[in-house]
Amino acid sequence: MTELTTPLAVRTVPPGVSVIEIGGEITRESDQALQDAYERAAQGTRTIILAFEGLEYMNSSGIGLLVTLLVRAKRNHQRILACGLSDHYHKIFELTRLDEVISIYATEDAAIAAAA
Amino acid sequence: MSQTPEPRDAAGWAPPVQTLSVADGHINVSGRRPTAPIHGFGKMWQKTYRISLRDIAVSPREVITLWKEHFPEFWPAKSKFFAPLAGIAPGEVAALDLGMPGGMKLSTGVLVLFADDESFTLMTPQGHMFAGWITFSSFVEDGDTQAQAQVLMRASDPLYELGMIFGGHRQEDKHWVHTLSSLAARLGADDEVIIKTVCVDKRREWSRVSNVWQNAGIRSALYMLGAPVRALHRSSRPEA
Numbered sequence: 297m298t299e300l301t302t303p304l305a306v307r308t309v310p311p312g313v314s315v316i317e318i319g320g321e322i323t324r325e326s327d328q329a330l331q332d333a334y335e336r337a338a339q340g341t342r343t344i345i346l347a348f349e350g351l352e353y354m355n356s357s358g359i360g361l362l363v364t365l366l367v368r369a370k371r372n373h374q375r376i377l378a379c380g381l382s383d384h385y386h387k388i389f390e391l392t393r394l395d396e397v398i399s400i401y402a403t404e405d406a407a408i409a410a411a412a
Numbered sequence: 413m414s415q416t417p418e419p420r421d422a423a424g425w426a427p428p429v430q431t432l433s434v435a436d437g438h439i440n441v442s443g444r445r446p447t448a449p450i451h452g453f454g455k456m457w458q459k460t461y462r463i464s465l466r467d468i469a470v471s472p473r474e475v476i477t478l479w480k481e482h483f484p485e486f487w488p489a490k491s492k493f494f495a496p497l498a499g500i501a502p503g504e505v506a507a508l509d510l511g512m513p514g515g516m517k518l519s520t521g522v523l524v525l526f527a528d529d530e531s532f533t534l535m536t537p538q539g540h541m542f543a544g545w546i547t548f549s550s551f552v553e554d555g556d557t558q559a560q561a562q563v564l565m566r567a568s569d570p571l572y573e574l575g576m577i578f579g580g581h582r583q584e585d586k587h588w589v590h591t592l593s594s595l596a597a598r599l600g601a602d603d604e605v606i607i608k609t610v611c612v613d614k615r616r617e618w619s620r621v622s623n624v625w626q627n628a629g630i631r632s633a634l635y636m637l638g639a640p641v642r643a644l645h646r647s648s649r650p651e652a
Contacts, residue, residue, distance in 0.1 A: 324549065353421050356526035356533035356547050360458075360564050363449050367456060367613045384418055387428050392525070392535075393448045 302326040304333040319350030322358030349380035426503035438507035440628040441521035444537035452543030452566025453620040454573035456613035472550035486594040539628035569624040
């Protein structure tokens, strides 16, 4: 693999829901970036939406990072929702059975509506 | 779900699978669902075992190619990994016999969840000692190629959790230290394996207590104890 990048943008949308926009690649190297994004997103919210529209590559180390993020959120009594998964990444969520613990929505609007 | 072209990781992932199957009738594998760390009972651990292949001219791709092709050879003698015929490739299932104290063996298996040129991941089925996955990878850090095994797991049920506390973790450490040392030795390196253990979640998932019904250790022991009865039954059958 060449240079790895994980651009992660964090924003807050009404009604007090944080959205982490996940772009680029999620791999072993994304650990710190994902942790930092979670810290920013977690302030004062009970629901965090992971928006995967910009995801270009994810290996098994990357999905491991999502598991640890999920555990941290659960420990802090926060809910994690996901949206914007392509068919491919939706299948990976099913394969790894993450879909059993993370509610998946087709769009960000649908995820926000569910969070409200 | 949005429709986008297949990303370049597509070939690395196993196809969707509900339950595992192995052809040779190995117990505790066929019909079992693969499990993620979230499906276990015990505390969640991330254990990282790493060895530096310093001063060895080998690329991460070469390390992973060697590791995949000779995976069972690097294991401790007491445990056996029955590699799939197609090798370590996404979606393949391997059977395992793990050496346990008292001469017992624990029969289980793994699904190859992900495999590419620089890493591969094995996912455990229901009944395995732990729910989770093990990722084997190689990369360059500070100019040296590294080989790494990283386990993200929860003990599957209360019995395994007790077992992990009373020697299981130590046994697992020995297993992967042996594996990494053997791999490094094959490449001509002899550095020490560095272990980093992080407790990701101290809580136990009491809703998973019933996983004990799938416990491959208990089922393997019962299967071994039943061997004389099965042999007697076979010998008393009239020949066709």
